[in-house]
Amino acid sequence: MKNILVILDKPKHEQIALQRALALAKATGARLHLISFVYEPQLTMAGMYEAMDELMHTMLGERKRWLAELREKYQLPEDTETQAVWHYNIASWILEILEREFYDLLIKTAQKQYGHGGFGSIDWQLIEHAPIPLWLAVSTPWIKRDRLLAALDPMMNTPLHRELNQRVLTTGDHLARLLGAELEPVACLPGAGVLEELGLATGRNTSAEARRAAQEHLQAIIANSGATCGELHLVSGKPSREVNRIADRLKARLMLVGRGVRKGAAGFLLGNTAERILAKSNTDVMVVP
Numbered sequence: 001m002k003n004i005l006v007i008l009d010k011p012k013h014e015q016i017a018l019q020r021a022l023a024l025a026k027a028t029g030a031r032l033h034l035i036s037f038v039y040e041p042q043l044t045m046a047g048m049y050e051a052m053d054e055l056m057h058t059m060l061g062e063r064k065r066w067l068a069e070l071r072e073k074y075q076l077p078e079d080t081e082t083q084a085v086w087h088y089n090i091a092s093w094i095l096e097i098l099e100r101e102f103y104d105l106l107i108k109t110a111q112k113q114y115g116h117g118g119f120g121s122i123d124w125q126l127i128e129h130a131p132i133p134l135w136l137a138v139s140t141p142w143i144k145r146d147r148l149l150a151a152l153d154p155m156m157n158t159p160l161h162r163e164l165n166q167r168v169l170t171t172g173d174h175l176a177r178l179l180g181a182e183l184e185p186v187a188c189l190p191g192a193g194v195l196e197e198l199g200l201a202t203g204r205n206t207s208a209e210a211r212r213a214a215q216e217h218l219q220a221i222i223a224n225s226g227a228t229c230g231e232l233h234l235v236s237g238k239p240s241r242e243v244n245r246i247a248d249r250l251k252a253r254l255m256l257v258g259r260g261v262r263k264g265a266a267g268f269l270l271g272n273t274a275e276r277i278l279a280k281s282n283t284d285v286m287v288v289p
Contacts, residue, residue: 001024001028001030001104001105001174001178002028002030002031002104003030003031003033003102003103003104004021004024004025004030004031004032004033004103004104004105004106004107005033005035005094005097005098005103005105005106005107006018006021006032006033006034006035006106006107006108007035007037007090007094007106007107007108007109008034008035008036008070009109011036011063011066013109014139015070015074015109016109016137016138016139017107017108017109017135017137018034018070018074019137020107020135020137020284021034021107022074022076023179024105024107024178024179025077027178027179027180028178030104030105031077031079031080031081032076032077032079032080032081033080033081033083033103034067034070034076034080034081034082034083035083035085035094036063036066036067036082036083036084036085037084037085037086037087037090037093038059038060038063038084038085038086039086039087039088040055040056040059041088056086059086060084060086063084064082064084067082067083067084068082070082090122091121091122091125091126091129092125094106094126094130095125095126095129095130098130098131098132099131103132104132104133105132105133105134105135106126106130106132106133106134106135107134107135107137108123108126108134108135108136108137109136109137109138110123110136110137110138110285111123112138112279123136127259127278127287128259130287130289131289132289133171133286133287133288133289134286134287134289135254135284135285135286136278136284136285136286136287137284138281138282138283138284140282140283145250145251145252145253146179146180146181146182146253147181147182147183147184147230147250147251147252147253148172148175148176148179148181148182148183148184148252148253148254148255148256149183149184149185149186149233149243149246149247149250149252149254149255149256150168150169150172150183150184150185150186150227150229150255150256151168151185151186151187151243151255151256151257151258151277152165152168152169152185152186152187152218152221152258153165153187153258154187154188154189154214154217154218154234162221162224164258164259164288165218165221165225165258166221166224166225167258167288167289168256168257168258168288169183169185169221169222169225169227169229170225170226170227171256171286171288172227172256173225173226173227173228173229175254175256175286176228179253181253182230183227183228183229183230184229184230184231184232184233184250185218185222185229185232185233186232186233186234186235186243186246186247186255187214187218187232187233187234187235188234188235188236188237188238188239188242188243189210189211189214189234189235189236190236190237190238190239207236211234211236214234215232215234218232218234219232233246239276239277240276240277240279240280241280243255243277244277244280244281244282247281247282247283248282248283252283253283253284254283254284254285254286255277255281255283255284255285255286256285256286256288257277257278257285257286257287257288258287258288259287259288259289
């Protein structure tokens with residue numbers, strides 16, 4: 001890991017994303033590029049154009065001074081780049097720079113940290129379109145253990161889904177080694193009624209058979225990935241509830257979730273379910289494309 005793009009919180013907020021990035025930089029020697037966004041939409045209103053340039057430069061100057069104070073406060077590594085950006089569309093700017101320049105990881109504090117409910121629109125745009133792993137950080141009341149969870153899809157055995165599961169595992173394994181953490185896979189089997197509706201199970205399949213088949217399938221994927229994993233947590237029920245229950249019980253430091261590839265009637269099992277898992281998570285999540 002060589003280059004990390006970090007989206008800073010507003011100056012008044014706790015710099016959660018920065019704290020995660022500094023821990024990674026210390027472990028890996030990665031170079032940090034810190035971005036702080038500034039924008040005032042009222043300056044685009046009629047009658048404000050003459051004052052716009054002056055006020056924009058004033059606000060950018062204030063943010064640059066804050067970045068200088070931030071460098072001193074956190075004793076940022078000398079090769080850290082800081083940048084104040086004036087832009088009305090944060091997600092669009094981030095996605096454009098990710099297309100132009102090479103980064104190994106994008107770290108951002110989840111918008112739900114400072115709001116209510118799930119992720120905000122900026123987060124969802126990045127979740128859906130970021131071409132590199134996206135780490136969304138939150139502040140949690142518990143003392144996190146050095147344990148990472150890799151959320152796997154146990155349902156489909158197509159090349160695309162095997163590759164997605166293996167990317168989640170290899171990314172988690174690499175990160176666990178860097179952080180000196182344990183990696184544990186977790187997967188959730190939906191209820192039998194849901195599987196039958198989707199044509200993914202028949203009446204002849206018992207829950208015990210389905211569980212045994214899923215466990216063998218996942219163990220093979222883990223073995224083929226080369227990842228060093230601890231206990232496999234195989235649960236059943238609603239994935240958004242059960243996967244997060246495991247994360248909460250284990251006080252996981254981070255949960256890795258693959259960005260869905262499934263199409264068609266069964267799409268919600270990976271796509272929308274992954275979104276529900278993310279929205280209800282109480283810990284940091286990393287979305288693996």
